[in-house]
Amino acid sequence: PNTAAMVAAEQHLDILTKPPGSLGKLEALAVRLAGITGEVKPSFTERAVIVMAADHGVCEEGISAFPAEVTPQMVLNFLTGGAAVNVLARQAGAKVNCVDIGVNSDLSHPDLISRKVRYGTANMAQGPAMSREEAEKALLIGAEVVENAVARGVSLFVTGEMGIGNTTASAAIVSALTDISPLGSVGRGTGINDERLRHKIAVVERALKINEPDPTDPIDVLAKVGGLEIAGLTGVILAAAANHCPVVIDGFISSAAALLAQRIAPESANYMISSHVSNEQGHASLLQELGLQPMLHMDMRLGEGTGGVLALHLIDAACRIMAEMATFESAGVSSAEPATADEDGQ
C-alpha cells in the first residue's frame, strides 16, 4: 500500500470537525482506502460483485439442508435479478457478475460468464476434490474476470458465491491451513440440525485424513479439499490486489478464499476490506486469523456476497467523510483544549 497516502489521510482526518478518532472504523477504512488507491479522497463509481458458482461432490455425503439442484436454480435467479444479492447490489449501485466456474449442469444465459472448469468437484471425502491443474485454472479464471472488469472501469470488488456444499469445503480449507479444528470450523451452513452437524464434522475430518493436504502449499489445499468457486474467488482477490482495487470480503466461504489468497501472497491482505461477521461457526475466528475487523454484526449466513454489498455503504461513507467534511479552521470550531491535547491520541 501507499504509505504516504495513508499518512496524508490520517492528517486530513485529524483536521476535520470531530474529536480525533471518533469515527472509529470509518476512519481506519478511509486510511486503508488511501493506502490501496494512493488517493486521500478516493471514490468508487463502478463496483462489481463477482458471484462464483460451482457444485461440490461432497454433497453425496448428505452435508447440506438443500439439494444440489439449488446451485443452478440460484444461478438463474442471480441472472434474472431476484436473489438477495441482486436486491442489495442494486441498492449499493453495484453490478452482479455471475460466473459458472463449475456448476454440475449446463447453463446458458446472455449475462452468464461461462467458464466451467469441470462439472462440479469430486467427493473430497473419497479423494481429491480436483486436480492441481484444475485449481490453478479456476484461480486464473477469477483473475481474468477481474482484469476484464477493471478494463471496463470497475475499481471496487465484492466477493460472492453460490454452491450447495461450500461451507463444508471452506471448513476443510480453514482446518487445513490453521489451528482451527473441524469442531471450530464446521457450521450449520444453510441450516442443519445437530445430528447432521456432527456428520458434517466427521466428513471434513475424513476429507482431511484421506487427502493429507499440505498446509504449506495453499494450492494443494485448494485442490484437495476446496471448491471451484473458492478457487475462483481466490483469483478474484489476488487480481483485485494486483490492480490496487479494494476487495470486500463477504462471509465464511469468501473468507476461506481470502485466507488462501493471503497464504499465496501475504501482501494481498492489505487490499481486503472486511464487511460482516456471519452467523456461520468459524467465521469470527477466521477473520481474526486474517487480521480483519468486521463492521457489520448482522447474524447473516446467506453468502452470495450479501454481507459484502451492505458494506459498500460504509465504504461510500468513509469516502464522503474525506471529501465533504468541514475542517476546524474552515468551520471556525475550537479544537480540544490545550491542557488536554495529550488526551487526543488515544
Place this chain on the structure above:
Amino acid sequence: PNTAAMVAAEQHLDILTKPPGSLGKLEALAVRLAGITGEVKPSFTERAVIVMAADHGVCEEGISAFPAEVTPQMVLNFLTGGAAVNVLARQAGAKVNCVDIGVNSDLSHPDLISRKVRYGTANMAQGPAMSREEAEKALLIGAEVVENAVARGVSLFVTGEMGIGNTTASAAIVSALTDISPLGSVGRGTGINDERLRHKIAVVERALKINEPDPTDPIDVLAKVGGLEIAGLTGVILAAAANHCPVVIDGFISSAAALLAQRIAPESANYMISSHVSNEQGHASLLQELGLQPMLHMDMRLGEGTGGVLALHLIDAACRIMAEMATFESAGVSSAEPATADEDGQ
C-alpha cells in the same frame, strides 16, 4: 405494534429464495418495521435526523476534552452542512433538523429551529440541572418537532445531539435509572485521559448524591441530572412512537434518552431501531438494558446522529428485501429437502 403485519412479514420472508432466517437481523428488522407501520412492504421516502443542541452547567467541573464554546460552533457547522452527520445524512437521503433547545449563547440562522428553554443547564454537581417544568417543556418541544416533521411527510426519524458535557449527564441518567454504577456508565466522551476519567466518575457520583433523583420518576431524573437536548430527544422518541414511525437510536446519549422514553412509556421501545454500539463505555450495557441489538460495530463515539444515519442503509436494505426478492415459486428454486424440513426453524 401491529402483530398481524408482523406475522404476514414473517410468512413473506419464509417464501423468499434464501434459507429461512439467513438474513439475520435484516429479517428481524423487516418484521419490526411491519409491526411499526402495519405494512409488510413499507418504504420511507422522507427521513429526518433531529439534532438537539444544548449546553451543560457541569462543564464547570472540567469533565470534557473540549471547551463549551464548541456547542454553538458545531450548531453552525450543522447548519452549513459541514459536520459528519450532514455528510452521512446526505448519503442516506435524510434531512438534518437542528434544534437549539438550550445552547448557552444566542444563535440565529434561517434553518435553525430556535426553541431555547434556557441558556444551558445548571451545574448538576451543585444542584438540580433544571426544574421539572423546564424538563417537561423540553420534552414537549421534542414532540412538537416530530409532529411538525410528520405533517411534512417524514415517516422515519434518527436521533442526534450536540452538547459538550452530555456524556456526563447521560451517565448520570443511566446510573440513576439502572444498576449500572458510574464506574460502568462513565466513559471518555470526546477523549479524556485516565485522570480526568476518574474525576468525571466522581462528578457523576456527586451529582447523584446531592440531587437524589427518584429512580421511579424518569422526569425527576431528567430534571435533576439530565440535559435539555436529552429531554428533547426523549420527546422525539415518544412522539415518533405515538405516530407509528420508526426512530433510529444513535449512540450513548441518544440511548440514555431512549431509556427515559422506555421508562415513561414502555411501549415506545417497540418503535426504537438500534443502529450501532459505540465505543463509549456503558453503551453496550445500556443497549442490553433496552433489549436493543445493534447492527453496526464501528467503534464510533462522535454522536450527532452519525451512527444512526449509517443504519438508514440497513433499514432501506430490509425494505428492499421485502419488496424486490423473488420467491421460491416465482424463481423455480427448490426449498430445503423434506427430510430436513425440521431443521429450518432455527
